[in-house]
């Protein structure tokens with residue numbers, strides 16, 4: 076039985092706990108179609124990411140924590156939580172865009188990131204594989220897609236701005 080069979084039981088102002096769809100339009104056919112596609116994609120890839128609102132919240136929480144002077148052990152854990160939340164958010168976008176099957180798994184994704192939060196320890200664990208996710212970005216986009224071209228252009232501009240600042 077698919078999980079959407081339980082959706083009828085969701086009441087009140089809660090967003091869909093499965094795909095994060097807005098509460099106001101939860102009981103529409105558009106949502107049912109999306110939720111079914113979402114669940115099928117999650118089953119195919121064998122992983123259910125946090126919904127996008129959950130991932131966004133987890134990212135905010137982790138980023139705020141990293142601003143405090145935490146013991147190194149906590150810093151390391153928080154950085155991992157942040158990368159995990161970035162991964163889930165990236166994957167939710169890929170699911171929505173029909174690219175769930177092409178999205179890298181967590182290990183590959185972490186290796187593609189080029190962020191200040193990628194500490195030496197994390198880099199050691201996830202050796203960098205460049206040219207998949209441009210520097211500073213956290214959302215994986217398929218090669219040759221408009222989204223990827225946009226990221227590459229932005230990353231180039233940022234690099235040039237730093238060089239000439």
Ligand SMILES: [Zn+2]
Nearest residue numbers: 091093094110
């Ligand atoms: Zn849903």
